[in-house]
Amino acid sequence: xxxxxxxxxxxxxxxxxxxxxxxxxxxxxxxxxxxxxxxxxxxxxxxxxxxxxxxxxxxxxxxxxxxxxxxxxxxxxxxxxxxxxxxxxxxxxxxxxxxxxxxxxxxxxxxxxxxxxxxxxxxxxxxxxxxxxxxxxxxxxxxxxxxxxxxxxxxxxxxxxxxxxxxxxxxxxxxxxxxxxxxxxxxxxxxxxxxxxxxxxxxxxxxxxx
Numbered sequence: 001x002x003x004x005x006x007x008x009x010x011x012x013x014x015x016x017x018x019x020x021x022x023x024x025x026x027x028x029x030x031x032x033x034x035x036x037x038x039x040x041x042x043x044x045x046x047x048x049x050x051x052x053x054x055x056x057x058x059x060x061x062x063x064x065x066x067x068x069x070x071x072x073x074x075x076x077x078x079x080x081x082x083x084x085x086x087x088x089x090x091x092x093x094x095x096x097x098x099x100x101x102x103x104x105x106x107x108x109x110x111x112x113x114x115x116x117x118x119x120x121x122x123x124x125x126x127x128x129x130x131x132x133x134x135x136x137x138x139x140x141x142x143x144x145x146x147x148x149x150x151x152x153x154x155x156x157x158x159x160x161x162x163x164x165x166x167x168x169x170x171x172x173x174x175x176x177x178x179x180x181x182x183x184x185x186x187x188x189x190x191x192x193x194x195x196x197x198x199x200x201x202x203x204x205x206x207x208x209x210x
Contacts, residue, residue: 003032004039004064011042012071023049027057035106037064043071047074048084050077058088059121063110065105070116070139079145082122089126090133090160090188109134109188111159114167123151123175129160131187137202140167147173154178159186159194166201177204 001024002008012019019045023032029044033039041060045120046059059074060066066089070137076082089112091104116139119125125142128135135156144153153169159182170179178197186194 001028001030001032003034003048004037005201006036006037008033008039010041010044017043017071019043020047021043021149022047023057025049025060026051027055029058029061029141031060032111033060033062033064033066035110036064038066039066041068045073045145048076048082049072050174056086058092060087062087062089062112063091063106063108065110066112068112068117068140068175072117074117075120076122076142079120079122079143082146083148083151084122085127086119086121087126088128089135091131092127092129101126104131106132107189108132110191112136112142114138114140119143120145122146123148124155125153127155127157129157131158131160133162133188134180134190135160135162136167137162137164142167142169144171144175144177147175149174149176151175152177152179155199156180158182158184159196160188161190161195162197164197164199164202168203168205170207171203172207175206177206
């Protein structure tokens, strides 16, 4: 498990590109990028603690500024069985029971740019928000492998700014591919006061039970 409070660049220099960062245990992630920190991921696999049902937490959490490039893999050990989420950008309601933000007010939104990579999880794959979050997806392959109507491949919450220009997004069974949900008013520092989800490119496929 890595907690970054400064500037971090991760590159997989192994000959077989098998470098892996795993969560240390349940309720921990593989990478936490703190408020004010900057992380650039250029390679490597990020995964959970190895339990069949995941680690009951996110694999990668960004509260600062993060860029993810081609060559990165973020994947649960058994995505067909887990209810976990591969990746979250911004402050999540799980940190604040009752969907109450409790005075959390960072100076800037968590900002994430995904240019490529492979992202595979169970019920949720990528989540932007609940609060103080701004995300751009320009490419990558995103797959939700556990069938449940409450899950989704791409989730945007509370009108946090999110722009998708490319990538492939798939879900199986009863899982929708895209979901926008408003559980509270917009909270963030975006000058537009929350523009929600904008999609200008990408391929979105619901594979069904078969």
